Amino acid sequence: MSATQEHHKPVIGISCGDLNGIGLELIIKTVSNSRLLDLCTPIIFANNKAINFYRKSLPESNFNYQSIKDFSRINPKQVNIFNCWEEEVNITPGQLTEEGGKYAVLSLQAALQAFKDKQIQGLVTAPIHKKNTQSEQFPYTGHTPFLKDAFNARDVLMLMVAPNMRVGLLTEHVPVTELSQHITRQNILSKLSLMQESLVRDFGIDKPKIAVLGLNPHAGDEGLIGNQEETIIKPAIKEFKQQNNCIIQGPFSADAFFARGYHERFDAVLAMYHDQGLIPFKSLAFGDGVNFTAGLPIVRTSPDHGTAFDIAGKNLADESSMYCAIFTCIDIIRARQEYATNRKNPLKKMGSAVLGNVVDEKIEEE
Structure with a gap:
């Protein structure tokens, strides 16, 4: 790939979704395909420990990444993990927990801020669950109404x-x-x-x-x-x-x-x-x-399915x-x-x- 092509690749932010759903498994499987790096620079908004938790259950994936806390360190030739939190989080695949929703929202908010700061050009959101994301701080039924409010659309x-x-x-x-x-x-x-x-x-x-x-x-x-x-x-x-x-x-x-x-x-x-x-x-x-x-001013897409708790953590997600x-x-x-x-x-x-x-x-x- 030429330097000009590298320069014009869009930077795509990917929010992690519910930590106990199939979101991170899907993300790891998808970005493991090196072909993707020819088309965009992916930034996963999550945490190294959460990524590694699911990486261990996917032995066939050829997944390499670099961890960043500063967008000036983005590597366009590699998958980038932007660490949204440092604390230990209890991950229990298939379980609907308060933590699963809390950190899904944290990831989404960090990705949104990155767009407003002109660090990413697009956003792909992994699935969240309404029952553990809705709160006084996040009074929304899903991504769409949240983003509508965020941009005053x-x-x-x-x-x-x-x-x-x-x-x-x-x-x-x-x-x-x-x-x-x-x-x-x-x-x-x-x-x-x-x-x-x-x-x-x-x-x-x-x-x-x-x-x-x-x-x-x-x-x-x-x-x-x-x-x-x-x-x-x-x-x-x-x-x-x-x-x-x-x-x-x-x-x-x-x-x-x-x-x-x-x-x-x-x-x-x-x-x-x-x-x-x-x-x-x-x-x-x-x-x-x-x-x-x-x-919306941001290009936001997502898979057409939900968290699929019944198969989470089993390396069964498509x-x-x-x-x-x-x-x-x-x-x-x-x-x-x-x-x-x-x-x-x-x-x-x-x-x-x-x-x-x-x-x-x-x-x-x-």
């Missing part, structure tokens, strides 16, 4: 990304009994705006094609099974279409939409609630799924989604840089334009 979008699909969520961790109160014109327009902006800036799609799912079975059946589609969702889609340079269609019945493979005809899909979007996504992404938070999370983070950083360059020099964009795969066709529900 007007709104953010949980966008699940895979090679064959992208699915955004209108609502995230909301009880099913409270869903309807969140299905509003303002929320739909906000999420659609974030989705369109992200598809253009983060994925290089000039004129995105977006699908919107209905809330009710059969997308309400023209008002026979709920009226949110007729009174809220359809008017919001019409308003957004009139005001933006994109192709948008819906609301679609969620079951037929995915069963017929319509998700492959669109650049992204907006689902109304968590399981409506994540069940088909996790079923169809085949282990390559990534959770990306659109609407690192595929963690690999994809890091590669997606790198790709989006580069896409944002390209987007910024093209905005400054529109002629460059015209000279390097690539035809997209957007098909402007009407898809009829049967």
Whole structure:
């Protein structure tokens, strides 16, 4: 690798997640691949002793690192461990403990500060558990609302990304009994705006094609099974279409939409609630799924799974989604840089334009 290539490699921060989950095992397995060092400089926000605890249970991994307490000592040719704490911590794989959550939050906060200090360009977060992270000091249900507050973002979008699909969520961790109160014109327009902006800036799609799912079975059946589609969702889609340079269609019945493979005809899909979007996504992404938070100044990605306490510490965790999370983070950083360059020099964009795969066709529900 040339000195110029080395200089342009992004520095990716990786938070450790719950100390008793599969996070550190996944991280060690992933960064042990020397190919990764050709693409980025990884910094793991954790502690040497925690890293070594899991390293011993992974005899096949070729994992070498250097420990740093000062970002001026980052080695771009090696995995770097930024020590967030020095004290002894009791690690008990598979157990939900107060310590596991406490140090997961500490790692996340240290990584966030590193971004604000311009030491990292992207953040990949290993899984945390809501039960041992929520507190008066961390009153959040997960990474997404924490990062939204940390950057004072007007709104953010949980966008699940895979090679064959992208699915955004209108609502995230909301009880099913409270869903309807969140299905509003303002929320739909906000999420659609974030989705369109992200598809253009983060994925290089000039004129995105977006699908919107209905809330009710059969997308309400023209008002026979709920009226949110007729009174809220359809008017919001019409308003957004009139005001933006994109192709948008819906609301679609969620079951037929995915069963017929319509998700492959669109650049992204907006689902109304968590399981409506994540069940088909996790079923169809085949282990390559990534959770990306659109609407933030930092590029943040994570694997599309949780702490998996049942297999923690057993060398059974599959690192595929963690690999994809890091590669997606790198790709989006580069896409944002390209987007910024093209905005400054529109002629460059015209000279390097690539035809997209957007098909402007009407898809009829049967």
